[in-house]
Amino acid sequence: GAGVSQSPRYKVAKRGQDVALRCDPISGHVSLFWYQQALGQGPEFLTYFQNEAQLDKSGLPSDRFFAERPEGSVSTLKIQRTQQEDSAVYLCASSLVGGAVGGELFFGEGSRLTVL
Amino acid sequence: AQTVTQSQPEMSVQEAETVTLSCTYDTSESDYYLFWYKQPPSRQMILVIRQEAYKQQNATENRFSVNFQKAAKSFSLKISDSQLGDAAMYFCASSGTYKYIFGTGTRLKVLA
Numbered sequence: 001g002a003g004v005s006q007s008p009r010y011k012v013a014k015r016g017q018d019v020a021l022r023c024d025p026i027s028g029h030v031s032l033f034w035y036q037q038a039l040g041q042g043p044e045f046l047t048y049f050q051n052e053a054q055l056d057k058s059g060l061p062s063d064r065f066f067a068e069r070p071e072g073s074v075s076t077l078k079i080q081r082t083q084q085e086d087s088a089v090y091l092c093a094s095s096l097v098g099g100a101v102g103g104e105l106f107f108g109e110g111s112r113l114t115v116l
Numbered sequence: 117a118q119t120v121t122q123s124q125p126e127m128s129v130q131e132a133e134t135v136t137l138s139c140t141y142d143t144s145e146s147d148y149y150l151f152w153y154k155q156p157p158s159r160q161m162i163l164v165i166r167q168e169a170y171k172q173q174n175a176t177e178n179r180f181s182v183n184f185q186k187a188a189k190s191f192s193l194k195i196s197d198s199q200l201g202d203a204a205m206y207f208c209a210s211s212g213t214y215k216y217i218f219g220t221g222t223r224l225k226v227l228a
Contacts, residue, residue, distance in 0.1 A: 102149035
């Protein structure tokens, strides 16, 4: 595609509900990153995929957060039993090169999650 | 641990003037990259400029340039001839093995 696409753009969930956020990266991009951005803050790293392999998940805040990229393209970030502190914008970014070795990140517009 | 610090939450500049945004970082990587990204209101983040740490020459992209001081672990962004379209959040970032670490951002206001 022309750019990184994320859906839904906005999601309101009741506390305790499960949510799934989708990221469709630029075709052919090897690397895919998920970030969490709280209001007025910088993006916080969640996890990294190189093709279908999840090589770094050190930023996932709890075992309620799970991410996958089964075929090395589309990725899904799942949050189980959502809590109010999960409210944030979730950013997906892709890069043509593997690893974080200096390749330009292309960001989606983000999925804004509000947990009531 | 990798850290990126932006100590200026907000900056203002008159249109056509020059402004410098500050960033300091810490990393254990021997080879790394540094970046400035721009996040306009309600729009996605885009790359402004990139610096390879092993290159001593400061990167430039049109009106944007950096002052990279490796020993001081400082990486500032200079915007010349500021334009209204430059108004945005600016994030400094450094590369690691499998992650990019971002600072907390500087909101730049451009005054007409």
